[in-house]
Structure formats: structure tokens, C-alpha cells
Amino acid sequence: MVLFEQTIEVDSPPVESAAMACPVRRDQVVSRPCVHCGQSTETLASEDAQRVFCCSGCRSAYELIHGWGLDEFYALREQLRPASASAVVAGPDRYVQFDEPAFLGNSTPRVQADGTCLAELAVAGLHCAACAWLIENVSASTPGWLSARVRMSDHTVRIVFDPRQTKLSAIAQLMGRMGYQLSPLDRSRDQHIQQESKRLLVQIAIAGFLATNSMWIAVALYAGEFTGVVYEYRYFLGLMGTTLGTLAVAGPGRTFFVGAIASLKSRTPHMDLPIAVGLFVGTVVGIINAIRGSGHIFFDSLAALVFLLLIGRWIQFRQQQRAARAVDLMLRITPRHATRLTEDGRTELVLAENLQHGQRIRIAPGECVAADGVIVVGATTIDRSLLTGESIPVAGNCGDLVSAGTINITAPIDVEVQAVGRESRIGRVMQSVESAAADKTPIVQLADRIGGVFVVVVMALAALTFVLWLPTGLGEATSHATSLLIVACPCALALATPLAIAVGLGRAAKCNVLIRDGQSLQKLSSGGRMWLDKTGTLTEGRQRVSTLVGAHYGLQLAASIECKCVHPVASAIVREAELLKLTLIDSAVLDKAIPGGVVGTVDGQHVAIGNIGFIRSQEIAIDEDWIAEIEFLLVRGEAPLLIAIDGVVCTLLGLSDPLRKGARETIAKLTRDGWAIGILSGDHAEIVSRVGQQLGIRAEDCRGGLTPEEKLEVVRASRRDSTVVMIGDGANDAAALAAADVGIAVRGGAEVSLQAAPVFVSSGRLTTIHNLVVGARRTNRVIYAMFAASLSYNILAVALAMAGWISPLAAALLMPISSVSVLAIVLGARTFKESNG
């Protein structure tokens, strides 16, 4: 959605209507295919070829698909054209490794009885269920590829293919062209989790069966209480019900006894303890009473208790699993294999972790670098966004360092390995993320805290009841104490917290906020310190020409040269020239691009574009008038850029990074809600304080010129005073995000961001952060409300039990009413506002 917003937003910057220094030629009209339907359409030559539409219908269709992130649709359409179908069979070298068992490991295709092969692989690049749909549809229309089954939950695909007609490498290549990268699966962990999940589900199924059936029997018995059932039938029903209840406790309910024993061993009161005691005493007394044919039997309550508690367990388990999976996905960032060059010049595929210092590896364009090293052969551009957050690829030449996890873009390079795995730079970043995450004080969940007190209180009360009723007889005393243990069982309490959090997380996800754990919700619910990154978080992270002083002609020449290089400043200049409808001159030559500026030639004119230092280094004088203008720009927080033609400065551009929409309002609202807002930025201090001023943030809270390590320090330091929330870019601020109490990533891929930050705002909108804070507060309130409700039920039940008034009927009514009302509170409460679009 972010991309979508940026492309349709056409704010025209304030441009001074200075006299045009050169005549502007009209654009040439050319014919281009419509991006959506392919129909030939007449457009201006300067228009972006990617934004040509034959009609407004096509434009809206494209914007919809683009907005949904379904651009793969177009790649897929190309793919399905007959002409390109043959290319699928002959895969290029990159994918050949998909036919080698050594590379595939656990994902090696298994030959099935009918001669087809089945392979399970991890897929990167899945966005939503529509991607699954695309992949599954493509498999249906590709010969030899029999079926694909995508599992969104763990980003894997199960591929069935006919080895006589196609190869896995061809399928991998086809997927690659659609924008999905396959990789072998590391299943050992996953399998364990799946087994555990299945085991829990089976237990729930069994407990559910036993609970519902024993309830029917209980209904018959309670009805019998009023109508005077014949003793013989009552005895039979009681016996049957007790059998079911006992099975529920002995089977699925075993978990709680295990937990209780563990809690006794570690001497920490745990919710499992009163549950286990209640279950045990209830079962024993129930069995004795059922056989004797008199007294209370609690089998329906016992079975229902086990059933509901197991559901609570399962919800909790799924949350933990989700968190673990998010971390797992990260580890797929760096490639596990590398192409090593042997001494005799051949290449071989080796595991990245087996690379040795001094060995050479070859990295093809589009591949991810597997290890840190020095480029020894080749020159290319490298995308380092993962590591540094730089959105612009940088040049990589012989002798330059490259880091694992960066992506080689243009040309193949040979790299001499210097560091591998945890020794590499990304490995060290991961380590710092890990240790920052481990630093956190473990939060004892509220339910467990209350549970600890609860355990002691309930046990004491049960003992008290027993002692008080002892004078009336041993049987009576046991019965009342048992009733108390059963009705006071914190069923609602144990079920409520995980449910409330699960509901909160689910609703947040609908508002485009992904939250990794429930603790973050709790921490966000009260005020504290909130640090924001500037570039890309508060601002759009995209340079724009906001001021133009002097001749347009200078801008035209500058844009003609700058369009030959890739740089945010260059694209800002080109964009500005396009907005002013200036024609780019094709004969422009880019002579030299160094940090600070570029030099080029247009029709024999020497053009220099750059900052003050660069222009001075080109021995071009900047006179007093320009200096005054530059100072004016600096005061306004804009970065000055000078354009000189043949050694004379003719144009001055002011570049700035505009604030995001809603930034001001969000900051104001958050401040009102009790958050102390501050900026942590790597940008120049003056620009940062300027942005802070615009947003109404106190000057001493605007800190500029910080390195990532310094940001981490600031976050750590402020954690001593209050809850710290860090909002920033998933890749760039990873360490600071992980060190904060709650890290919120607003940019970058969800997979990368969720490793460092427990919260990821996928809408990329700042206003969503305020929604998140409000939602967290409401969720917390709901949890407290539930505690209050379930505790009052328990107090009522305990009082009744101590007074000896708890009949089986009262117990049977109280238990479900408390659970149902708690569920109603959770599901009925309005926590997260549905985002408006």
C-alpha cells in the first residue's frame, strides 16, 4: 500500500516562476503498450513506460492490482505466453542446484508409487493467499508440474511433479520468474512443533468428546433431581458419567498433573497446581460417591474444565509458535550455499558454513552474498539495504568489501572469503539482536502472578472449609472442601488471558499491524518514552527538490546528466525536471560521479552538480549572492545543491525530505496520551532539530548524527527510567528496535522486521501507531475486566461452597456461566479500530 500511495501522489513542489532561461521543446509523441491490457497507446516520450494506460479503466485495474501487491500478475501473464513456455524447460545455471540432493537436503524429492516426485520447499515472497492462488494455478497449467499446495502458515509449498517431463530446477526457475524464491527446507524444528500441535489438538478432541457427552448425562441427572428419578437409573447414569469424567482427567488432563508436579519441584506456585489438586480430589471423591451411589459427583465439571483449559493451552501454544516462526524465517536471509572456485578454475557448490578464510566464491547477479569478503574479480553494484538500510545500491569494485546478506545486482563477481556465519557482519548484527532480546527482563504474565496468590488462597480456604465442617462428619467436610476446589478452579482466568491477547492480535492484524507477542500489547498500554527514527519513519525517506533558485536551463542540463546514474538526489532532480516538463537531452554524458557531486558534458558544455564542497573542489567560485541563498536554504532545513555550467553557478536547488502524511497529528495525539516523543536519527543534527520543530517535539529530544550503536545506547539508557518504544526501520535500526521494550518497525519487509521488532506496521502509516496504542490500552482494560469478572465469580463460588450451599446444580451453572460471560467480554469488547482503508 505504501508503494501505491507514493505513485499516485503528485504534489507539485513550490517552484518559483523564474523566467525560463531556455525554450522548452514539446515532448515527442510515441506509441507504447498499455501496462494493463497491452493495447498500443500514444503517450509523451518522457512518461514512464511503466505508467502508460490506454484508458482510465485500465489505470484503475492496474492500481488495484498494484495496490494489492499483485504485480506478479503481470510477470505471470508474460510467463504464460506460449513463446516463453519453452524457456521453462531449459533452466539457466542458477537453478541447476535444485536437481542435486546435496543442495536440497530434507527437500529432496521423494519418488511416489505412481512414479511422480513429491518435494516440500520453503517459499520466500509470499504475501497473501492470492500468491498461493497464483502458484497453484500456474502449476495446473505447466506440463509435468502436477500440483502445488501452498501452506501460508509456514511459507512452504508441496510440489508434485513428473520427473519424466520436467525437473525441479525448471519449476524453481518458473517460480523465480514469478517472483517467488524456493529454498530447501530445514525441517527438524518445524516437525517438532507440528507434532506438538497435533498432540494438543488430539487431546482437545478427546476432551471435547468426553466433556460434551458427560454434560448430556449430567443434564439427565439434574432433570432427575427434580422429577425424582428411580435410584437404579441414577446410579447407572452417575457411573457412566464418572467413567467419562475420569477418562478425561486421566487422558487429556494428564498435562496438568505433569505441570503441577513440575511446579512443586521448582517450588513456584503455578496455575496448574490448584487445577491438578481440584481435578484429583474431584475425581477421587466422585468415583467413591458414584460407587456408593450417594453424594455429589463432579464428572461434568471435571471434563469441561479439562476441555476449556486445553483450549487455552492451545491458543497460547499457537502464539509462541508464531513468534518462533518469525525468527525462523529470518534465518533464511543469508544463503546456505555458495559457489566456490577451485584452484583449477572449476566451480562447485558448497555449504556456506564450510567456506574457509581465503577461499574464492563466485556470486552471480541477483544472488545473495554468502560470506564477508573482498572483491577480487569484477565490478558490480550491490544492494546493501538489508544490512545498512541504504535504499540505493552502491558500487562494488575490485578490492571493495562485501558483506554476507547483501545482494549482487549487475555483474558476476569473485570474492575472497574473509568471514563466514556468526563471524560475518550480518552474523554479528544477528548476535546483537539476539543479546538485546535476551536482555529483556522476563515478564511474568499477570495471570500467572494472580495465579500464584490464588493457589495459596484456594488451598488455605479448602483446608479451612474442611476443618470447619469436620464436626458435622468426615463425609460432609470432604464433600464441601471438594466442591470448593472444583468451583474455585480458575478456569475462566486461565482461558481468558490467552484468548484476550489472541483476539487483540487478530484484530490488530486486520488493521495492518502484526504483533509477535502479547507482552508488547501490555507494554504499549501505558505511557512512556517513544523514540522515532527520522528518515523513512517521520519523513517519506525520499529526497525531493523543494526550492529552485535561478535558471531552469541548469536544471535541464543537470537532469540530463543525472538520469544516467542511480542515486536518490539524482532521481529527485530528474523527477523535478519531469514535473517542469523539461526535455532531457540525450547527448548528455556522465563523466564522473563521486560522493558530493557529479560532473558531465552536454553539447560541449561542462556541467558540475554537487554540494558546496564539491563545487569548490571543482575550482568554481560561489559568489556572495549565492552564499546568501544557500544560508537561507539551510535555515529552512533544506540541503543545498548547486549546478554550475562552464564554471559559473547558474542554479541552486534546495532538497528536502518531506514529512509523512499524518506525522504531526500522530505526534500530537501520542503526546496527549502520555508518551514522551523523541527523534533518534543518523541525519545531520540541524535537519533533525528542524523536523522536530515542525512536529512540535522538544529540542533536547531531537538527537541527530547518531550511529546505530549510539541509538542502541540511548534506548538502553532511557529504559532505566520508563517503558521505551522504538519506532524505526526494520533493517537499519534492528539493534535499537530489539533493545527497546517494544520495537515497532514501520518499513522494510515483514519477515526481516519481525525478527528485531515485535510489532510491524505493514500499512507504513504513522496514524496506525496511534491506533495501535489505543488498541493496546483497550485490550489491557479488557483483560483487567475479565480478571475482575472471573475473580468475583470465584469469590461468590467459594463463599457458597464454604457455607455448604453448593449443590451439584449450582456448581454446574456457575462454571459455564463464568466461562461464557468471560468469553462474551473478550469478544464483545471493541479493542482495535478497523483501519479506514
Place this chain on the structure above:
Amino acid sequence: MSVVYVALPIALLLGAAGMYACVRCIWDGQYEDLESPPVRILIDDQKTLAQPKNLFPK
């Protein structure tokens, strides 16, 4: 009323059969992915991208 001696065990057996089927489904992995199947049933109906197979002569 003595029918209860027959009816109750039969009811429990029927229930147990259902439970057994459910447990079989769980071990079979039907409950592993709860995200894609509900959406899959909706989107399979759209034939926009499903190309006729004869586009790819064998």
C-alpha cells in the same frame, strides 16, 4: 426407561466414532494450515489466470 442401558452405550459409541474420525484428521495434518484453505475455496472460482492446457504442446 430401561432402554437407557442400550441407548446410552450406543450414543457413546457413535460419539466415539466421530471423535476417532476427528483424531484421524488431525494426525493427517488437516488442521495444520488454517489460513489458506478458507481463502482457497473462494479464489479457485476465478478463472482469469487458468490457461487452457493446450497452450503448452507436449
